[in-house]
Amino acid sequence: MEHVPDTTIPTVGPATRVTLADVSPAIALGPLDGRYRKAVAPLVDHLSEAALNRERIHVEVEWLITLCNGVGDGAVVPGAPTLTEAEQAYLRAIPTTFGADEIAELAEIERETVHDVKAVEYFIKRRIAAAPEVLGTTDLPAASELVHFACTSEDINNLSYALMVRGAVRDVWLPAATAVVDQLADMAREHAAAPLLSRTHGQPATPSTLGKELAVLAHRLRRQLRRVDGAEFLGKLNGATGTYGAHTVAVPTADWPAVSKAFVEGLGLDWNPLTTQIESHDWQAEVYADVARFNRILHNLATDVWTYISLGFFTQIPVEGATGSSTMPHKVNPIRFENAEANLEISCSLLDTLSATLVTSRLQRDLTDSTTQRNIGPAFGHSLLAIDNVARGLDRLAVNETLLREDLDANWEVLGEPVQSAMRAASVAGVPGMENPYERLKDLTRGQRVDGARMREFVAGLGLPDDVAARLAALTPATYTGLAEQLVKDYLD
Known part of the structure; x- marks a missing residue:
């Protein structure tokens, strides 16, 4: 008897679903710490x-x-030990050597204190207590109670955030943003003379050059970069409600505003002399507004380039082995610019929220700023990711100059503007027969296509002075670019 294989589908009992939150190492909740980690690291x-x-x-x-x-001029607190260079170096090594083990230790302390800044104080005091074993003879333990002296948590936090944002802006975001604008400016110079049919309201309009249009965006972006580069990063250290109350009671002989100013400026920050318990965060709102404005202009670049790609003016150089579409093998999708658009929108939403929330606080203090400021990283992260995508997208573009010229040659009606302008000038100079120039060109061109022969025939019959008629007869859509090329050379910094 012939054996018939069993094709019955086996019955499987209910499986236990893996809880991803329990997987180790931890899985990122957001894409910035997962899929896009490399770009924002x-x-x-x-x-x-x-x-x-x-x-x-x-x-x-x-x-x-x-x-x-x-x-x-000596210790601020009378009786405090004067720290040697070795003792100062020992203390300054505490933050510079702050790594994985120290992060874990601090987290353990915070689980006990249930207060993040108090945990930092205890963490430092542990190091001070251990100083004699490392340094031998030292007066550091005698200074232990000066850790966090007369400070509210916000004295430490506002300075820390100012240092963090300053570092992120100057060391990471600004260099990346500047590089992509420089890349765009180089493209603008390269294609300064490449004629381009403009489109206003989506309709054919006075030609420009591709380089000039890119230069406009580069010029706008650079203006925002100058604003961000000139940002102030403010800080304060003046106690629980900004009055130096504890300071003056504990040590009435010190000029506490002068000490605070010297300390804040010594950190490389700008001193804010008048605050409540919190530094007012106005400077943060200003920086975030400028970064958001840069984002929005970069978004404009992304949508314009996307449109030029859809028109065929730009072609995308395929990445070897990459897939443009899961079903249409011919496609090379403008994914870099689409990714940039979305991430710029997310970044702007976060930056706008940060700006709106951080400038308000109930009376002398509330904690809305505490959780809000923990989202500064994602706000800059999405912007940095977008910048990376724009840079990569621009790097894969090639200009289809043949199509640019074909597009121009198919739209001779755009020469209606210079012809009627020449007629106006001739009319002012007393040339007869130049009446109603706009209306006559409107009748010729509006809603209909005009080729080169028809335009030249029209110009020849106007009775313009010979030099003007010759100039217009030689004009083509591709040569009607005004000072576009020169503007790039003269004004793109």
Whole structure:
């Protein structure tokens, strides 16, 4: 008897679903720490929770050194030990060596304190207690109670965030943004003379050059970069409600505003002399508004380039082995510019929320800023990711100059503008027969196509002076670009 294989589908009992939250190492909840990690990784050193704690340690250490060694004329707190260079180096090594083990230790302390800044204070005091074993003879333990002296948590936090944002802007975001604008400016110069049929309201309009249109965007972006580059990063250290109350009671002999100013400026920040418990965060709103404006102009670039690609003016150089569409093998999708659009929109939403929330606080303090500021990283991360995508997208573009010229040659009606303008000038000069120039060109061109022969025939019959008629007869849509090329050379910095 012939054997018939069993084709019955086996019955399987209900499977236990893996809980992804329990997988180790931890799976990222958001794409910036997962799929897009490589593009935004440099921001981790500035805007992560670990970076915040490192800056808190840095600020606390520098405050301790200031209290002991003063700002030029001895200790701020009478009786405080004058720290040697070795002791100062030991303290400053605490934030510079803050790594994985220290992050874990600080997290363990915070689980006990249930307060992040207090955990930082205890973390530093542990290091001070261990100093004699490392340094031998040291007065550091005698200074232990000066850690976090007269400070509210916001004294430490506002300075830490200012240092973090300054570092992220100057060391990561600005260099990346500047590089993509330089890339765009180079393209503008390269194609300064390439004629392009403009489109206003989506309709054929006065020609320009591709380089000039790119230069406009580069010029706009550079203006925003100058604003961001000139940003202020403010900080304060003045106690629980900005009055130096605890400072003056504990040490009435010190000029506390002068000490605070010297300390804040010594960190490389701008001093804010008048605050409540919190530094007012107005400077943050200003920076975020400028970055958001840069984002929106870059978004305009992405949509314009996307449109030029759809028109065929730009072709995309395929990436070897890449798939444009899962079903249509011919496609090379403008994914870099589409990705940039979406991430710029997310970044702007976060930056707008940060700006709106951070400039308000109930009376002398509420904690809305605390959780809000923890989203500074994602706000800059989505912008940095978009910048990376735009740069990669621009790098894969080639100009289809043949199609540009064909598009121009198919739209001779755009020469209606210079012809009627020449007629107006001739009319003012007293040339007869130049009446109603706009209306006559409107009748010739509106809603209909005009080729070169028809346009030249019309011009020849106008009775214009010979030099004007010759100039218009020689004009083509491709040569009607005005000063576009020269504008790029003269004004694109």
